[in-house]
Amino acid sequence: xxxxxxxxxxxxxxxxxxxxxxxxxxxxxxxxxxxxxxxxxxxxxxxxxxxxxxxxxxxxxxxxxxxxxxxxxxxxxxxxxxxxxxxxxxxxxxxxxxxxxxxxxxxxxxxxxxxxxxxxxxxxxxxxxxxxxxxxxxxxxxxxxxxxxxxxxxxxxxxxxxxxxxxxxxxxxxxxxxxxxxxxxxxxxxxxxxxxxxxxxxxxxxxxxxxxxxxxxxxxxxxxxxxxxxxxxxxxxxxxxxxxxxxxxxxxxxxxxxxxxxxxxxxxxxxxxxxxxxxxxxxxxxxxxxxxxxxxxxxxxxxxxxxxxx
Numbered sequence: 264x265x266x267x268x269x270x271x272x273x274x275x276x277x278x279x280x281x282x283x284x285x286x287x288x289x290x291x292x293x294x295x296x297x298x299x300x301x302x303x304x305x306x307x308x309x310x311x312x313x314x315x316x317x318x319x320x321x322x323x324x325x326x327x328x329x330x331x332x333x334x335x336x337x338x339x340x341x342x343x344x345x346x347x348x349x350x351x352x353x354x355x356x357x358x359x360x361x362x363x364x365x366x367x368x369x370x371x372x373x374x375x376x377x378x379x380x381x382x383x384x385x386x387x388x389x390x391x392x393x394x395x396x397x398x399x400x401x402x403x404x405x406x407x408x409x410x411x412x413x414x415x416x417x418x419x420x421x422x423x424x425x426x427x428x429x430x431x432x433x434x435x436x437x438x439x440x441x442x443x444x445x446x447x448x449x450x451x452x453x454x455x456x457x458x459x460x461x462x463x464x465x466x467x468x469x470x471x472x473x474x475x476x477x478x479x480x481x482x483x484x485x486x487x488x489x490x491x492x493x494x495x496x497x498x499x500x501x502x503x504x505x506x507x508x509x510x511x512x513x514x515x516x517x518x519x520x521x522x523x524x525x526x527x528x529x530x531x532x533x534x535x536x537x538x539x540x541x542x543x544x545x546x547x548x549x550x551x552x553x554x555x556x557x558x559x560x561x562x563x564x565x566x567x568x569x570x571x572x573x
Contacts, residue, residue, distance in 0.1 A: 264306060269333045271299040272311060276330055280319035338540050341404055359388040361397040361406035364489050365465045369509040374554050382546045393463055401538050407547055408537060412466050415536040422567050423536035426555035430530055432511055433522040434497050434504035447522055449477045456484040456502035458493050465507050466531035473528050494519060
């Protein structure tokens with residue numbers, strides 16, 4: 264039994280049993296992956312995967328029991344490596360952070376700057392994507408920390424912490440009729456073409472839910488992941504923008520005006536997630552505490568330990 268065999272099993276499950284993708288991820292060949300899987304099955308004396316000819320189609324019942332054990336073995340191997348690095352040099356390493364564009368652009372710069380002052384020899388790898396991909400990267404170990412508004416609390420292999428609340432705001436060009444409204448309503452907004460985030464990004468679910476609950480149909484003419492892009496198209500007169508409040512605080516230019524929308528949409532909660540059972544290095548705890556000062560190192564450790572025991 265070796266780690267390459269274990270990784271082949273794990274990645275085959277993660278990649279929908281597509282051995283070509285597994286080979287690409289593990290930087291090997293498809294026949295090599297097949298051989299690693301077969302050798303481990305022969306050693307254990309059971310079939311881990313169901314097959315249709317040479318193609319893997321799913322996990323067998325024994326495979327469903329074996330896969331979590333493989334996941335734990337690989338996680339502990341990674342934890343052992345992290346622990347060794349921690350004790351050999353506590354101030355050097357790489358901190359991989361997966362997050363959304365909005366967090367990376369508007370929230371993280373100050374935190375990263377403070378962190379770098381405390382740990383100048385730690386390299387930061389900032390990866391930006393959708394909440395779903397962020398969760399996948401943290402669960403697979405490609406990222407140490409995931410930060411997003413939507414979705415992170417839905418994955419059983421992650422431990423997530425609420426960090427802060429924020430609201431959406433309405434963005435319109437100077438002179439727009441909505442600026443004359445004493446109290447803006449959802450009905451007022453529904454009368455205009457809207458520009459906001461892609462589904463699954465930056466609190467979009469709360470926006471859709473508000474209009475749905477009010478029985479209102481919307482004309483969302485353009486969506487984007489990037490708050491700056493949304494505001495650019497609002498400035499061009501394509502529609503009324505709905506963006507995250509933090510995207511406005513440092514960007515009140517381009518002839519745009521904002522209207523509070525706290526009363527229209529449910530507040531959003533940004534969450535930070537780490538992998539269940541992961542060994543976190545000292546500087547990782549420090550980064551988390553800088554991002555969410557209300558969390559103590561003991562709070563984080565206890566949450567990870569409690570999740571691992573459930």
